[in-house]
Amino acid sequence: MSPLRAKRIHFRTKKYRSPDGLPTDICLFTILSIPRHTKTKSLPHKQLAVLLIKRKSDTFGEQWALPGGFSHESETLDECAYRELKEETNIDRDVHIEQLKTYYKPGRDPRGWIPSVAYVSLVHEELLKHTQANDDASDAQLFPIEEAFALNLAFDHREILTDALQRVREQMLQTTIAKAFLPDEFTLSELLQVIETVVPSFSSKDRGNFERRLLATTRRQGLLEPVLSADGQPVYSTEFSNSPAKLYRFTGFTPTAMIY
Amino acid sequence: MSPLRAKRIHFRTKKYRSPDGLPTDICLFTILSIPRHTKTKSLPHKQLAVLLIKRKSDTFGEQWALPGGFSHESETLDECAYRELKEETNIDRDVHIEQLKTYYKPGRDPRGWIPSVAYVSLVHEELLKHTQANDDASDAQLFPIEEAFALNLAFDHREILTDALQRVREQMLQTTIAKAFLPDEFTLSELLQVIETVVPSFSSKDRGNFERRLLATTRRQGLLEPVLSADGQPVYSTEFSNSPAKLYRFTGFTPTAMIY
DNA sequence: GTAATAGTGTCTCTGAGACAGTATCTC
DNA sequence: GAGATACTGTCTCAGAGACACTATTAC
Secondary structure (H helix, E strand, C coil): CCHHHHHHHHHHHHCCCCCCCCEEEEEEEEEEEECCCCCCCCCCEEEEEEEEEECCCECCECCEECCEEECCCCCCHHHHHHHHHHHHHCCCCCCEEEEEEEECCCCCCCCCCCCEEEEEEECCHHHHCCCHHHCCCCCEEEEEHHHHHHCCCCCCHHHHHHHHHHHHHHHHHHCCHHHHHCCCCECHHHHHHHHHHHCCCCCCCCHHHHHHHHHHCHHHCCCEEECECCCCCECEECCCCCCCEECEEECCCCCCCCCC | CCHHHHHHHHHHHHCCCCCCCCEEEEEEEEEEEECCCCCCCCCCEEEEEEEEEECCCECCECCEECCEEECCCCCCHHHHHHHHHHHHHCCCCCCEEEEEEEECCCCCCCCCCCCEEEEEEECCHHHHCCCHHHCCCCCEEEEEHHHHHHCCCCCCHHHHHHHHHHHHHHHHHHCCHHHHHCCCCECHHHHHHHHHHHCCCCCCCCHHHHHHHHHHCHHHCCCEEECECCCCCECEECCCCCCCEECEEECCCCCCCCCC
């Protein structure tokens, strides 16, 4: 028996009752595209959605809950969250996942002293195309956020979801996380749509001015760069419009937002 | 024995090894005032500092560490953090305290599986005047942040401190947490000093333009309001200057900072 | 008058937003 | 030409920042 192990056991038997487990729970957000049946090519409607799983008959009966599971001593919390995310979605690529907050109050889990480390993950819908979440018979399902809030969620998951949504809205305006919902190369209309979908109050009402703000102001110089082909010409997309739209990508530079 | 208790015990013996404790650790920041010996009244120099405690001879020897302690099943994490904060500082008033993040990786604490829920607290130095931290013989001491980073901190507390500082810097520019370091009523120079102390890169170089930005722009209308006396006249302070300076307070309104 | 902070005036250039107009392409 | 998106032009007013200037008070 190693000295380290001896020390641990000494510690455990000494003094404290300790938690009955430390699970991570994940608020996985995605943006669903709903095609509009228009006479010419058009941008789809977009809807912010969250992944929920139906709990097997346990203490919380058949309620919907955030996906998650217990962490192990041998892994970090990030690893646990990512492992759970992969188990639920079969995603194998790296996705945006970030710790939100740890929740505990007496009684939050009727099984005992079980805090929960909540994570927020943002995933492009494309990566969810072939996961259980799209199988109606599955216990996992994507819900538009208003519908999710209408459900009677297990544990304190409504509170977690509320906090997660607030965090994502703040970050959508102050960082470049919009990129989690976009392909590497995107048009300005797509970017604007993502922002408006996550933060309904943003609504710029004017694609033209949005474009100028992003491209013509020195404060934001370098936030976006046009995608160029081998011969230095801008690359256009006609995916959502007959009129070709310039493609952009994020550069990595993020201007600092401040109130003063 | 209640059904709940029975269920818990069933759960505990079933399957999982669980953490050996869930402590909270606190990054308590304050701003120290260092008087300048000038010929007339002047603003003191300000320095951002963090509270550290010297660990008794345990696994980490005599290293400095963030204050903290184990949470109990009967309390929330916020309550635990606040309790620990009070124990270390004897503060009895409400102060700004906010959860930062939960840290765990295998081996972070040689005593076993012990994650740590980190908190950030911002406290006006006035409230620390009569605490252990000002007693040199005490095990608790305030360190200017550069000095704190020069120390070899226990556990992963350097990483926590780094994250905490980054969070405070972001929030200083995007929220009104500056109020945690200010009295209810303050002058614009005091506010500017607080911002510059926490975010050295802010340096506005021009008190005059700072004043106009805060008072004359519609976007920020209502961020600050002048303090008025009973007869509706503005109230002035001569605490830091022979020339009386108007006093302001935060209103509660916070403009939203955004990058788009 | 001097030392320190408090505050104003003015000028220039950037930027935000309203609104209208033109362009592009498919059917 | 209709339908949809993709821009560009123009005008006005707000705001950022540089810089210089005046004001206030104790000593």
